[in-house]
Amino acid sequence: MPDLQSVLDEIATDLKTASERGAVASYIPELAKVDPGQFGIAVLTPDGVVHSAGDANVAFSIQSISKVFTLTLALGQVGDILWNRVGREPSGNPFNSIVQLEYEHGIPRNPLINAGALVVTDVILAGYKPREAIGLILSFMRSLAGDDSIIIDVDVARSEEETGFRNRALANYMKAYDNIRHPVEMTTGVYFHQCAIAMSCRQLAVAGSFLAGQGRHPLTGNKVVSAERARRINAVMLTCGHYDGSGEFAFRVGIPGKSGVGGGILAIVPGKASIAVWSPGLNKVGNSLLGSRALERLAKAMDWSIFGP
Amino acid sequence: MPDLQSVLDEIATDLKTASERGAVASYIPELAKVDPGQFGIAVLTPDGVVHSAGDANVAFSIQSISKVFTLTLALGQVGDILWNRVGREPSGNPFNSIVQLEYEHGIPRNPLINAGALVVTDVILAGYKPREAIGLILSFMRSLAGDDSIIIDVDVARSEEETGFRNRALANYMKAYDNIRHPVEMTTGVYFHQCAIAMSCRQLAVAGSFLAGQGRHPLTGNKVVSAERARRINAVMLTCGHYDGSGEFAFRVGIPGKSGVGGGILAIVPGKASIAVWSPGLNKVGNSLLGSRALERLAKAMDWSIFGP
Amino acid sequence: MPDLQSVLDEIATDLKTASERGAVASYIPELAKVDPGQFGIAVLTPDGVVHSAGDANVAFSIQSISKVFTLTLALGQVGDILWNRVGREPSGNPFNSIVQLEYEHGIPRNPLINAGALVVTDVILAGYKPREAIGLILSFMRSLAGDDSIIIDVDVARSEEETGFRNRALANYMKAYDNIRHPVEMTTGVYFHQCAIAMSCRQLAVAGSFLAGQGRHPLTGNKVVSAERARRINAVMLTCGHYDGSGEFAFRVGIPGKSGVGGGILAIVPGKASIAVWSPGLNKVGNSLLGSRALERLAKAMDWSIFGP
């Protein structure tokens, strides 16, 4: 087994200067301003050590990676009845998911696409004011990352509010089927804020580590979720975590992961590692181009795959 | 860790008499004749021992499970250029796949849905006559199962030929995009025969065991595929092996598997087990109802999941 | 040629008591309260006489029939550049139109489906406050009907605002493509009010009569639109006026028409008649069941069809 730190250093050195870097997401104006030349990676191993390389301490917009954490939070609040309002099948659709919402009567395919994540946020909102729900999600992230300095990037949140018409369309469409229970502006408002949480690779690798540890956080020792639930969240990440590139990611990288349009990816090697990687440029299906490549190299070098012994 | 044989016995005893058994596939008349009261299961462990329970020696029509083996064969013949003609994303579509073929210009989503498997068979046909290609596939199955008595059920093959208009539609549609290279009747003819191969759970568990053993067959010691390819086939099985129930299977059972409308499922626990289960009744998305339940129970009892350590 | 009044009387007598009446629209609660036992019909002939029968003076919610008039108004304001933002092809979709919006990047198929009518209303809004735009539309209807007593049913408007999430989804979705230019609540607000205009068959037949008269209003003599534009609006009504029942209406009745979920239909026999019919119960594709039947009988009796000499 090669030395993890050496592997990370090599990858970061190579990718920091790669010429092909993908395109930074342009539909959220604030995200379009991010310097595409950045690359960071961090890995938390079961011994509690974080190895990192490149821009691993630079905060970026976690965007859809937040969906894994709100899913965890909502399952904690309401349990498996959550699945009455959202499925767990890959969307498998190059077109975005409003088509499927129509065919499937307002029930989104899974909690890791926008429509499904809006339902999850709507579940979290029950009994709270939007500001409280945002606070709850932020506290959860801070607690998992063990870092109270994590904040919401208000410029990104505002930018999303100004341009998030497609998400409002999804939410209104589901509300027509009564699968959004709060006023659309409340649910989308909370959602835009959760997406705008800014974290570094280091913070994110720590925050996600309970998924690699059978539900137990390796640093605090806290049981975040049951071992069974951790496995199931990993399963949903594997089949649905990279939109219509989920099959490709499973094929090439071979571990569960969730990407965000900010260029971050959280990836989990059960029992072995919690990984966060970040590079802002995206590939054609909207996942970090260099992030995906870094994970493929890392998994190969470390012989990390859930599909082999 | 509980005793595997006891677990299998318990499951078989319970499920043999379960009242809710699903519906036997009716669109292939020959399959509709099968007695729904049957249930068998067999597990091959790395030590080369096969444990089994119930009707584990009764041959059934493997149907779509054959797709895993023809994929293996085609990759062996042409390598990764196969992926130019077929994708590896879940179809994610409750409607069947001809819709997606139209949107995606004749390239099927993955090799484990009918359209994709037809392309794979078309690849295998290159340089052979149909009869030879059928022979090649059958020999491959016999060799993997270590049993030359395995045959094609000609009544099932004929039944499929008489009713397989939807598969002919798929093949013709792809031929319009030049993604079927042989006459449609030749490709579908071979395909109908591969689906009609009859095997028992015991034979199937042995045949699939190379996928649990990093590509090496535990009984013969032969390297069937590279370790990387075995992992990748497992990845495709996990994301695509149960049609539009793949996410659910990953969520509940947590291991790669491939189902067939004959009621069989092949499931792989990397490094630990090759499992075949069979019960003819199907659930709503076309996978064996009791087979899925059996695998869920077995995986839970043995703590087999690729999503936890 | 039979006597028009006698034909209308016969039809009204028969249909007033028909047992099969369709189902009153239930998704707008206010509309669900309407008594399904009503039936009215009115016909304006070129001599300026209105013949009527049944509940021809009872005001009902014109709903989507308003789309013909806002289309006329918007074409008057901006001319044919309107067609840059909305197509003129039948939607031909049993599923509703948000699917097509996704495939066609925010350009609705035609101005007589909800998505298209929202764009038309958005065009009318340019330069006005919502209240003014609503006033403009109402004034236009009053002027065409020659009746200043026509009002908006505020209970229906409020009911639509409370339940119109699908329309908000459409508007937000198009706004993501910049094909809605005003805040969604403004455009949908005006739209909900135009749909809630209450008119009788008599008023509606008078209001639509310019379409039968080459663009000239037979009572006032005013040129509302050019002869060419009147023909083109009739063409759009024929191909798109009855949602996914447009082909059937053309086949059976053979004249241009536009239906609304309030149970009204405006139908035009160029050069011969402007017809309004109303009965609240709808058929499976959302058009007035008895209204369609009445028009089929009337057209047959009077030998009115645009498809024969």
Next chain:
Amino acid sequence: MPDLQSVLDEIATDLKTASERGAVASYIPELAKVDPGQFGIAVLTPDGVVHSAGDANVAFSIQSISKVFTLTLALGQVGDILWNRVGREPSGNPFNSIVQLEYEHGIPRNPLINAGALVVTDVILAGYKPREAIGLILSFMRSLAGDDSIIIDVDVARSEEETGFRNRALANYMKAYDNIRHPVEMTTGVYFHQCAIAMSCRQLAVAGSFLAGQGRHPLTGNKVVSAERARRINAVMLTCGHYDGSGEFAFRVGIPGKSGVGGGILAIVPGKASIAVWSPGLNKVGNSLLGSRALERLAKAMDWSIFGP
């Protein structure tokens, strides 16, 4: 009213040399060989006179225009029960119709798209051998055109047989729903031959004239169909005759018409004219570019529209 012959001469002179001519259909190799520089037009008026201009006597492949005549023939054979197997709604789909076949369980939207026309041909086949059915259709065309020299272009028919995989896909798909009753090769074989009938504008204008004459042929005086059926066929042509350009044709030209990928269009002005126009280059939705323009000019010049008096 301008002089018809002068109008035709002007149009033919202008369009014969137009630089923008569209693209000749390339998917049927034999059609791709046709010289795009050709343009012909012919008009039969109720007095039985044919006016023509340009290449009005050059035979071309009528292709989908044949669908109007096989529809007429099939309705004559089985009457309105035909509509149990095919709808009469516009397909409204920029994607081709196999998608809709899946959603609507093997019932094509209308008889003027390929899927629907295959069903119509399958109806005609009942009780006949393929050769006889082809003979029947050809005889019907010859009789309507009053010209026994009309033949099937066997090179085109062969070319279609060699490349018609998409049509075979449609037919197989419908056969899976039992909506094709003969062997697929028989039904598609007859269909490929009907499409390959070669006629000139002059012959086609005469053949279609019964649709302008309330079902009666103006030259022979024969009643081909009832007046009601003629109207209904015209209605289907108007809503469905130009694929996904039907709304546009109704809007711009304002009369029923049916186009073919050979570049021909048959258009009907009830009571006034039967028109055939031909120019091989197609527009984006597959209809003759110059043919459509010629009809728009002709209809405007002669004030022919079914949407105005």
